[in-house]
Amino acid sequence: MxxxxxxxxxxxxxxxxxxxxxxxxxxxxxxxxxxxxxxxxxxxxxxxxxxxxxxxxxxxxxxxxxxxxxxxxxxxxxxxxxxxxxxxxxxxxxxxxxxxxxxxxxxxxxxxxxxxxxxxRFHPGTEAWIGEQAERGDWFTARAQWLGSVFSGDSPYAASPWRREKGALWDVGPHALSVLLPVLGDVRRVAAATHGPGDTVHAVLDHAGGASSVLTLSLTAPPAAAGVAVELRGEAGVTLLPEGAEGPVxxxxxxxxxxxxxxxxxxxxxCDAGFGLRVTEILAAVQARLDGDRGEDGTPGRGTPAAVRSADPAAGPTAHRAG
The missing domain is CATH 3.40.50.720 (NAD(P)-binding Rossmann-like Domain)
Known part of the structure; x- marks a missing residue:
């Protein structure tokens, strides 16, 4: 080809x-x-x-x-x-x-x-782990930390204009969602979202399977604090996403x-375009909560939980598939 x-x-x-x-x-x-x-x-x-x-x-x-x-x-x-x-x-x-x-x-x-x-999703160990946890289907809650030091360390992507504009939510948020959605199900609503230091974002998600998840995303973490951790808790106990040593190639x-x-x-x-659209919809809902929870003076406020609906109901099942 x-x-x-x-x-x-x-x-x-x-x-x-x-x-x-x-x-x-x-x-x-x-x-x-x-x-x-x-x-x-x-x-x-x-x-x-x-x-x-x-x-x-x-x-x-x-x-x-x-x-x-x-x-x-x-x-x-x-x-x-x-x-x-x-x-x-x-x-x-x-x-x-x-x-x-x-x-x-x-x-x-x-x-x-x-x-x-x-x-x-294209690391064999991670994909196998996702499949195993999805089969269990008894998860109560999850946390996902995707912390990068792109803007506080020596990264070749530090000069990226779109990353500086959109921040961690849009850069590493898709990675976190790509792991959580196949295990916990689609996101029904964004229950909370708030800003942390730098471009750090915290979000609480309500999943269709009944579980909740907490995301912590950053591109401005200190280099010594950077890393990825995903933890699931449920009837079977606690499981952690295995570490991946492979690079992107x-x-x-x-x-x-x-x-x-x-x-x-x-x-x-x-992970087709329909799944990519669903991830975009969820990120946009988190972004709306972040934008809505800032007052006219720029300080964080409080808002109501935001439902997450598909922007493309005619796109077929892939627009709603959890991956």
Whole structure:
């Protein structure tokens, strides 16, 4: 399958391009970026072609991988789907439910396959753990801490404008939800949300399975405090998400495998665009609580729990699937 890459930033350089280059069943056909010089440099290092025009790239490939900010990704994903190109997308799918709905509509209407790259979901140990806990189905509560030091440490992503604007909720929040939703079920309402130090966000979620979860998300944690922890408590006791030692490249190779399987089988992957839309809807509900709980002087206030409804009831079952 001929695949092109949209994006030339650090994530495209460190994760997408190496994964596409090494995949045995992909022909890495070209790179397009908003900075032509960066596209030429990245393409040169991987022995492929730089495209100055995105539509020219779309005309030459069967699929695209997208490593761009979500507000840029969404309209380009619509464009690619309407051209009949399969989609390997990044999280978050979009930063508004309306943009996410446009992507899922284009995917549905064109019949292309889609996979959204939630890194943890493509680590075999994590996916096996999620499956085991989902089968139990007796969880009472959960907590998920996704703490990064992107803005307080030495990270190649510290200069990312969209991360600085949207913060941890939209950058690492999708990872936390991608693990919790398959185990605890869909989110019915955001029971509470508040700001912490830096860009830190705390959110309490009410799940369809009856459990509640607490999320703590940050990109401004001290480097010594950074890390990921997910804990479930229920009738069977306590279980923790196993630590993953792999980097993003092997996980992206597996995500490409998943896209190929979806193309060949015609069956949607659990992390398709519909699931990506549902994550976007939940994040938007948390964001609304955060925005609504700040008074005119910017100080935190109190609001009522916010129900989380699908913005795309016509998108079919994938818009509501928990992954």
């Amino acid at each position: 001929r695949i092109g890459l949209l994006g030339t930033g650090p994530w495209a350089d460190r994760a997408h391009a190496p994964a596409l280059s090494r995949h045995p069943e992909l022909d890495f056909a070209g790179v397009w970026g908003r900075r032509p010089d960066a596209a030429a440099e990245l393409a040169g290092r991987h022995g492929t072609r730089a495209y100055a025009d995105v539509d020219a790239l779309l005309a030459d490939v069967d699929a695209v991988a997208v490593a761009l900010p979500p507000a840029v990704q969404a309209p380009l994903a619509v464009r690619a789907a309407r051209a009949g190109r399969h989609l390997l997308l990044d999280k978050p799918l979009a930063v508004t439910p309306e943009e996410g709905r446009a992507v899922t509509a284009a995917v549905r209407e064109s019949g292309v396959a889609s996979v959204v790259f939630f890194t943890a 092997p996980a992206l190779v597996r995500a490409a495998d998943a896209l190929l399987t979806a193309v060949r089988s015609g069956r949607p992957h659990p």
